[in-house]
Amino acid sequence: MGAAKYRGIIDNDNDNFVEKRDQSRLYGRPIDFEYESGHSSAGKTLIDSAERKGITPSVNHPDAKQAWAAVEAEKAEKKRLEEVRTTKKKPPTEAQKETEKRAKNTTKTSDN
Numbered sequence: 001m002g003a004a005k006y007r008g009i010i011d012n013d014n015d016n017f018v019e020k021r022d023q024s025r026l027y028g029r030p031i032d033f034e035y036e037s038g039h040s041s042a043g044k045t046l047i048d049s050a051e052r053k054g055i056t057p058s059v060n061h062p063d064a065k066q067a068w069a070a071v072e073a074e075k076a077e078k079k080r081l082e083e084v085r086t087t088k089k090k091p092p093t094e095a096q097k098e099t100e101k102r103a104k105n106t107t108k109t110s111d112n
Contacts, residue, residue, distance in 0.1 A: 003033035010049065028058035035061040047071055 007030040009018065018026050027050040034043035044067055050057045051071050059065055092100070 003030045006030045007033075007046075010046065023053075023055045024058040027055055028060070031057050031059050031064050032061045035059075035064045035067075040067070043067065051075070 006026050009026060010030065027046060031043045031046045031050075034040070034046065040063060043061075043064055047057065047064070047067050048071070057064075057068060059068055
């Protein structure tokens, strides 16, 4: 019964009236219910909604836990890729260029 009540709050977009500390449970119970009932697509929809709102749902059903872990892994991978994309290699300084040039000259001299 609680899952249906929580789902009504979520579906009517009233979750912003629920205290932050309770939002995890607000999403978790209906997600678990959907997975327990065999409605994994409905559970996944709720998981995606929680993720978009920055809420980590408190889930207990093994499939729900696995689905949430997949969302977290995807989010971490996107963050990693964004960091790689935005990190640019800085061009070498003049001092670094000079050091590299001397190292090459030393190698040529020792080869002869």
